[in-house]
């Protein structure tokens with residue numbers, strides 16, 4: 001139940017629903033039932049805005065151009081303080097906004113109000129804000145959608161300055177701004193912005209920026225998973241999906257250690273009792289078929305697909321109370337065909353399935369039924385991939401997907417590096433940790449299961 005609740009909160013936050021979280025800000029003039037209180041909290045908790053005093057936010061005060069670029073710089077670039085030149089005559093030495101204005105100028109986010117002025121104390125207008133957001137996205141090469149002709153519906157679209165049309169089009173298309181009137185659709189392009197309106201726009205803008213996701217899966221449901229779970233719990237992380245066979249309870253695959261030339265390494269599956277005792281409580285548990293067969297052997301036998309895949313799902317549902325929708329292909333990508341995929345989709349609840357062809361990139365899957373991970377947990381470059389992911393500027397949504405088996409941790413002594421990985425990801429700040437199924441739920445309307 002807790003897991004479902006946290007999933008709902010996570011999804012709600014991602015799609016921008018307001019979630020009732022008690023406010024941590026100190027502002028007595030921001031009441032909880034106002035339309036902007038969630039946005040004030042959002043921007044305050046991310047350290048984007050401070051108050052006009054220790055206890056006031058002044059929601060109705062208008063926002064100056066300087067205030068705006070400072071919030072933008074803080075929101076998107078933590079190196080902005082390194083910009084210490086002065087390119088405008090009206091930006092004075094020692095001013096609190098100098099670096100942010102210079103950052104915006106150097107990065108072609110603003111060209112000022114003339115070739116020599118920025119007009120820092122002038123109140124910023126709605127269309128100017130749209131253009132600054134738009135210019136920032138263009139400067140970073142970030143992809144976004146624009147709905148052609150979306151401004152036609154607005155009664156005052158003709159009053160938008162020519163240089164601002166693209167920016168306003170972007171902002172309206174992406175829900176950054178909405179109508180200023182309920183009786184008729186109005187952009188009010190020259191209207192000054194209040195601080196309340198500004199934090200609302202920043203929240204929407206930030207939520208629309210490309211996201212970085214991290215997920216893990218571990219196959220087979222074997223005893224080493226306990227130590228993996230201990231590491232995950234130490235960092236309060238539950239983004240690992242465990243792929244379990246329900247027809248092999250307690251099976252001891254001694255041949256795995258023998259193939260590795262290390263007979264002391266075990267591949268021992270949990271018993272049904274162990275599974276029911278709550279080993280995986282708080283974690284995502286999905287299918288790996290009942291008995292780990294080569295599924296393509298059943299390409300003319302839908303009953304066996306049901307027996308191996310749907311029965312596996314039903315048995316897991318009986319234990320976890322959550323209906324599985326995901327699978328790890330047993331034996332990898334040579335053990336299923338396009339026909340197998342079709343049969344699984346026709347005969348089971350499964351809507352995503354992971355293979356083992358490491359992509360070594362951070363792209364989202366093209367089809368959920370042939371979802372390939374970034375790399376294996378035993379890849380010698382695991383922490384390099386992690387570091388590159390943390391450093392990467394996201395211009396589109398990104399996913400870092402690590403997969404493996406518990407026995408590999410014993411074989412290659414991976415526990416320390418795995419702990420480093422989990423620590424890095426959980427502390428990175430801008431990385432969203434999701435289980436395989438949480439990721440599927442977030443993207444199932446955008447990424448098809450199959451052709």
Ligand SMILES: [Zn+2]
Nearest residue numbers: 219220330331
């Ligand atoms: Zn397996």
